[in-house]
Amino acid sequence: MKKILVVDDQLTVRRLVEMTLETRGMRVLQAESGEAGIALARAGRPDLILMDIMMPGGMDGFEAVRILRSQPETSACPIIMLTAKDQKTERLRAFEAGVSDYLAKPFKLSDLLQKVDNLLQPVAAKG
Structure with missing residues (x-):
């Protein structure tokens, strides 16, 4: 079961x-x-992470992604930025931080499932 x-x-x-x-x-x-x-993420070792940009507290999604990418236990985990921020600058910042894909809110559930499925497929099965 994927987490x-x-x-x-x-x-x-x-x-x-x-x-x-x-x-x-x-x-x-x-x-x-x-x-x-x-x-x-460190404790649960997910197979994929969906991350918002704007959240309460001192850390936004960009910083959280950078930290996850810098940690050995989470560095290879695919991350999809799932956010209401849909400007080109936010997309660029997200990919620079290390996200695997980007999906703007509001989103179609079919688009979410497609992105999740694509990132969870074994590398050998792609292409």
């Missing part, structure tokens, strides 16, 4: 993503801040 970590301060977003991914047989972990997301 997905959703880091978003909006409970409704976390629950929607959880319900959607659970229909695919995935287990969903949730965190509401960058700090909590990093701690849960």
Whole structure:
């Protein structure tokens, strides 16, 4: 069973993503801040992380991604930035921080599932 970590301060977003991914047989972990997301990623070892940009506290999604990329236990985990910020500058900052993909809110559930599936496929099965 694949384990997905959703880091978003909006409970409704976390629950929607959880319900959607659970229909695919995935287990969903949730965190509401960058700090909590990093701690849960280290402890829970997810197969993929969905990360918001704007969250309460002192850490945004960009900083959380940079920290996750710098840690040996989380550096290889695929990360999708899932955010309301859809400007070109935010997309560029996200990829510079180390995200694997980017999805702007509001999003189609089918787009989310496609991105998740693409990143969870074994490398040998792609292409």
